[in-house]
Amino acid sequence: MSQQPPERSTASRPARPDASMSLLNNAMYNSLDDGYAQAASRRGVEGRSGMPRTVRAKIGLAAGLVLVALVVTVGAAQARVSAPELAKERQELITRIDDGDRRADSLERSVDRLRKDVEARQRRALQKHGGNEAEVAGLLSGALPVHGPGIKLVVDDAKNTQDSDSGGPRQSSGFSDNGRVRDRDLQRVVNGLWESGAEAVSVNGQRLTSLSAIRAAGDAILVDNKPLVPPYTLLAVGPGKELSTTFQDSADGQYLQVLQENYGVRTSISTHDDVRLPAAPSLIVRAAKPVQTGEGSR
Numbered sequence: 001m002s003q004q005p006p007e008r009s010t011a012s013r014p015a016r017p018d019a020s021m022s023l024l025n026n027a028m029y030n031s032l033d034d035g036y037a038q039a040a041s042r043r044g045v046e047g048r049s050g051m052p053r054t055v056r057a058k059i060g061l062a063a064g065l066v067l068v069a070l071v072v073t074v075g076a077a078q079a080r081v082s083a084p085e086l087a088k089e090r091q092e093l094i095t096r097i098d099d100g101d102r103r104a105d106s107l108e109r110s111v112d113r114l115r116k117d118v119e120a121r122q123r124r125a126l127q128k129h130g131g132n133e134a135e136v137a138g139l140l141s142g143a144l145p146v147h148g149p150g151i152k153l154v155v156d157d158a159k160n161t162q163d164s165d166s167g168g169p170r171q172s173s174g175f176s177d178n179g180r181v182r183d184r185d186l187q188r189v190v191n192g193l194w195e196s197g198a199e200a201v202s203v204n205g206q207r208l209t210s211l212s213a214i215r216a217a218g219d220a221i222l223v224d225n226k227p228l229v230p231p232y233t234l235l236a237v238g239p240g241k242e243l244s245t246t247f248q249d250s251a252d253g254q255y256l257q258v259l260q261e262n263y264g265v266r267t268s269i270s271t272h273d274d275v276r277l278p279a280a281p282s283l284i285v286r287a288a289k290p291v292q293t294g295e296g297s298r
Contacts, residue, residue, distance in 0.1 A: 119143070119279060139200075142209035142280035146200045149240040150275035151247070155189060155256070156231035157181050158264030179264045181230060183216040185256075189234065190214065192252025197243050198236035200277050204228045207280040224281065231266075240271045 122143055138144035158179025190208065193201050201208045206223045213224060220227045236243065247253045248269070259265040 115281060119281070122283070141283060142200070142207050143283050145277060145279045146237055147274055147276040148199075148237045149271075149273055150198070150235060150237040151240065151244045151269060151271050152275065153189070153193070153234040153236070153247075153269045154231050154267065155181055155186070155234070156266040158266065180219070181221070181232060181259075181265060183214055183221045185259060185265075186221060186232060187214050188252045188255055192247055192250050192256075193234065193236045193238075193243075195252070196238070196247040196250055198238045200237040202235045202277045204233055205278060207278055209280045209283065211283070211285075212280075235275050235277055237275055237277060240273070244269055244271050 139146055186203065190201055190203070203214075203223050206212075206226060206228070208223070213222075215222050217227070220229075221232070222228070248257075256265075256267055260267050
């Protein structure tokens with residue numbers, strides 16, 4: 001009976017220390033994807049250089065480079081030539097603007113001188129031909145400067161006033177709810193002073209007459225087309241303490257108090273023994289004419 005040869009057992013290979021990190025090993029030693037590897041091998045076969053290999057392609061590339069260089073050179077030359085011309089035109093424009101500003105300032109000064117001359121001639125004509133009646137008419141119309149007991153009322157925007165686009169109770173009525181004094185606020189205050197017994201009123205040195213207009217242009221307040229800046233100082237000639245009390249108790253005085261309490265508008269009022277108001281800058285009547293009350297009289 002033949003005996004089977006004994007089976008030889010082969011000794012197993014020892015396990016690698018990094019056998020448990022096969023995923024990391026694969027990422028380290030096979031980091032390039034198969035598609036990228038194939039593309040890299042094709043590029044190696046075709047040649048590493050991307051330069052054209054045919055004579056026609058090389059001539060085309062050279063012509064393109066020459067054309068680009070020519071365009072860049074011509075552009076740089078034109079920029080160098082036109083730079084002084086642009087600087088000259090800019091300086092000429094600045095000079096024209098400066099000259100225009102100087103002419104405008106000169107014309108404005110001439111207008112002010114002529115206006116003052118016309119006002120003086122008007123006052124002299126009233127005093128010469130009208131006597132006491134003309135003087136009273138000049139006082140009532142604002143053609144003459146006045147002084148007497150009265151009050152000083154200062155109205156100013158709230159502190160840290162900023163423009164606001166958010167809706168609010170004042171903005172819905174044509175105002176802004178951000179504490180800024182508006183033209184309608186000033187209109188109500190002036191009307192309240194007239195109603196309370198003021199005989200003459202000025203705002204920031206602007207004498208108000210029956211022809212005066214208070215309106216807005218953006219955020220600015222215009223009085224007779226002249227822009228004013230806060231604080232707005234109103235001077236009113238009238239019976240001092242009585243005028244102050246009557247105004248504060250009126251509806252317009254209460255309106256000003258509401259602006260102060262609800263919107264932070266700053267106000268102050270004080271009485272003075274002597275308040276001086278200038279004459280109105282211009283009194284031009286184009287349509288109104290005096291009525292004839294009798295032969296040779298008006």
